[in-house]
Amino acid sequence: MVQAKAWILTKHFDGFPKESNFQLKVEELPEPKDGEVLLEALFLSVDPYMRPFSRVRMKEGDVMIGTQVAKVIQSKNAEFPAGVHVVGRSGWRSHTISDGSGLIPIMPDWPRDVSLSLALGIIGMPGLTALYGIEEVLGLKAGETLLVNAAAGAVGSVVGQIAKIKGCKVVGSAGSDAKVAFLKELGFDEAFNYKTVASWEEALRKAAPEGYNCFFENVGGPFSSVALSQMKDFGRIAVCGSISTYNDTQPQTGPFPHMTMIFKQLKMEGFMQSRWEKKHPESLRRLMGWLKEGKLQNREHITKGFENMPAAFMGMLQGENTGKAIVAV
């Protein structure tokens, strides 16, 4: 018998999440039955998508959704023997009984000197999101200029680095001077603190007077309108996130984008990485290759303790993290 902890969404978020939206539940898990495994979480992910998806994928009383790196600690499933590590969509749970469906084994040649937590970040969903956004949605080409916002976040920081690998000029927007310095370390050509610049128009124009071919959108809201106005003809926009609007109680409004989209013949596409799931194994290997070659740098913001998951989640939504926000059990 194992005591499992789980974080419950007690009440749907209304505006910015509060401690009172969450409740820690403790329960005894039974022994795994034939075909089942018992998982123990090592690292859990907190991601922006959890805020909007809580509305559509969860009901009150459900365990918070999410992905984790876990170790199989008991197994009655030959596919996942005790001791192996997997990525699973178990939600915010310390221990989970699983029949194995949906579990993804950590790649067998995962280097010993690379933390398994990266399977939730640069060698996981956020890395894949960056890669597919650039290759499948934007079709980014060498010599083009790319803008990315929330650029110091889990996805944005990988976007900028992949765009540099592809021979592009990269401009990043982030929410603190420390993050801006981090972006410069990563090789971004230009970066600015959107909270302190006098004008987004000016900051964007100064960073790329030639305009932007591509825009990797993580933020939404008023920034998107300003960015749209500085796209070049036939510009492409990959709509990955909209973190500035996730906590709205009333939807924020802005000017309709149609006129700008027509005059400049812009293309804008919303996407989720799951669309290219068949490519995941090959894509993860490419990301790992770039990491090992030193072409991708990784940064994590690690919160210790399963009990701190709500705090880590809320901190991430407020931009406390530079790089990927992770909870280490």
Added chain:
Amino acid sequence: MVQAKAWILTKHFDGFPKESNFQLKVEELPEPKDGEVLLEALFLSVDPYMRPFSRVRMKEGDVMIGTQVAKVIQSKNAEFPAGVHVVGRSGWRSHTISDGSGLIPIMPDWPRDVSLSLALGIIGMPGLTALYGIEEVLGLKAGETLLVNAAAGAVGSVVGQIAKIKGCKVVGSAGSDAKVAFLKELGFDEAFNYKTVASWEEALRKAAPEGYNCFFENVGGPFSSVALSQMKDFGRIAVCGSISTYNDTQPQTGPFPHMTMIFKQLKMEGFMQSRWEKKHPESLRRLMGWLKEGKLQNREHITKGFENMPAAFMGMLQGENTGKAIVAV
């Protein structure tokens, strides 16, 4: 010597165009020089795009931009002998001296029983816009459901008919009961009067409870937000026009589209037909073929008299026309 009349934009539009924005100028044209022709306008086009483009393509005092079907009445250019008909971008002019650049001869096998005015409509720019929006932007496939607004207009009415040729379900929104009846005549599966239905949400849902694969956007503004919410996953939106916002003095605002675009992985693209200019000759032949086979029906709203161009333009912006708005000299 020929007396030419031309309509001048005396002052940039501020809000809805007024008579006082226009002035009729009369001038004597010289004889054409070597390489030049003298054109006489037969039909002139008034189109929604003239309103927004006046800001970016014209200065005060310029002749209004626009396309016309004209006859060469004097020629010192062997390529365009006297008597031939051309489509030219001469603007709102009764007579024009041209060196031939940019003139497009009416296709040599233009049927005698088809009015040359159609070269400004269904066998011209609006027809091409409809065709490219459907084939190049939306990639519309048989069995899909398409929504088009301003559906009884020059572009919308062709969009719906081409979508029917392609084996799709077509829903149209238009601004009067007579227009709705016209859409039914054209073979639209569903049509509604957006000015009188109690709720756009309900009207759209009732017309296509299954949701929309494709949306041909001519209107912009609040209608676009409602339509977005009823797109199916992986829906595509061709942004062709935004007539509901052209006369804004302050930009209208609406909810940012990002969240909907992400959840449904929608693609939205602004376009102008000029992008596919190389395909025009073949495309015009296809449109003419459909017309002659009876697969496309044409409707025009003809205003008589060059002196009525401003009135025809303003009437078109108010939706007085069913089908293509044309001025016959």
